[in-house]
């Protein structure tokens with residue numbers, strides 16, 4: 001018997017939920033292929049997004065390919081060529097080194113301007129935006145996706161061949177795809193305050209590692225001659241529970257830390273302090289399903305070491321569009337056909353993100369705080385005396401240097417063990433390298449004993465911490481083995 005194929009009237013080829021960097025960038029790439037793309041964005045452009053506004057060289061490379069570096073917003077954006085790393089009683093100023101294949105140094109670009117530029121670029125190549133329109137839910141049928149949206153009081157459906165979740169850290173598409181709520185283990189929280197009339201070199205961004213918010217950082221990112229984006233990021237699980245306490249951490253840091261106070265001078269808060277959650281990568285979780293794909297922060301593409309995510313939003317958008325091109329040619333949007341996207345993420349980012357995830361897990365154990373702080377002191381002191389080392393450390397935070405290549409596990413363990421010894425003078429003597437230390441058997445055992453004795457105080461929570469470290473090491477090892485085979 002002759003089978004008659006059902007004729008479907010699609011409203012569009014691709015429906016994208018969310019018009020941030022990931023959503024607008026994937027819409028741009030797919031529209032350029034001639035596909036009909038609709039982006040539903042719950043806010044109206046130009047819209048703000050709480051962020052540090054630091055746009056890394058890798059992100060700028062993607063913007064360059066989209067023609068955005070010739071725009072006015074890019075030309076007037078503040079260029080960053082140095083990073084200050086501050087601990088309580090010391091600091092290192094490190095020059096940023098640009099890898100050969102990247103055309104520009106990092107810039108500080110307010111998100112209200114950056115996201116608007118990507119949105120305008122996507123519109124120019126034919127993307128249709130439905131602003132102030134929220135994706136409520138979607139349903140995948142055998143041959144289409146039906147998405148339910150809300151625009152003011154109006155609720156309506158859009159039919160497409162595939163839905164892309166680009167709706168950020170609280171993604172509705174991810175929640176429906178994975179049938180899950182939020183996993184606190186994979187959450188950071190960030191606060192941002194804009195200041196005017198601040199001081200200091202406009203080409204230097206500063207990062208502060210201070211005991212009251214560790215693991216976590218404070219930052220001062222200059223917007224130009226007088227403005228600055230100041231904020232903090234930290235792991236949700238180790239964060240104070242009340243919002244007021246969180247704000248107080250930042251305001252106390254601004255008032256009491258001599259280094260940031262010197263840069264703020266008589267600067268004035270321009271806007272109220274705002275916060276936002278950050279979700280980072282869990283390689284075990286799906287990023288694709290039948291007719292569904294996640295990009296950017298909806299997929300958890302954030303580096304937990306630095307909190308950076310704009311570059312991953314832009315990269316994942318381009319990689320996904322390359323895979324989707326083939327899916328459209330074959331008219332096949334099954335999970336299997338979308339799987340190469342997950343493979344690219346694993347190959348390009350998996351190792352680095354898994355390694356960063358392991359590193360941030362160590363200081364989650366607050367009972368060992370003095371040891372972590374000493375380890376950070378050692379890193380900063382070494383960066384101060386060894387420019388090459390400093391370049392690597394800031395390259396990691398900038399995303400231009402893969403953390404797993406620089407911070408080998410062996411090296412990290414040595415630094416942590418150094419931190420375990422009281423009397424930091426010995427270790428701050430930079431003539432002594434980690435290798436000298438490890439060869440000194442008595443000191444090695446003394447520090448290991450100190451760490452073990454701290455751990456034995458609260459056995460239950462420390463065993464959980466150790467078991468998580470074990471799991472994360474296994475995860476990192478998988479990538480390490482894979483990378484030696486490739």
Ligand SMILES: Cc1cc2nc3c(=O)[nH]c(=O)nc-3n(C[C@H](O)[C@H](O)[C@H](O)COP(=O)(O)OP(=O)(O)OC[C@H]3O[C@@H](n4cnc5c(N)ncnc54)[C@H](O)[C@@H]3O)c2cc1C
Nearest residue numbers: 018020021022042051052053054135168190296297309310
């Ligand atoms: C305090 C803080 C500081 C940060 N600093 C930096 C930094 O300096 N550099 C850096 O690289 N990264 C930084 N990040 C991370 C960065 O902000 C994210 O990686 C980036 O915004 C991810 O882009 P995205 O497009 O995936 O998501 P988003 O930028 O979050 O965009 C998602 C969009 O989806 C929309 N949306 C959400 N739900 C729906 C829905 N149901 N329907 C329709 N639309 C919806 C939202 O309105 C939003 O416009 C920071 C994050 C925080 C919180």
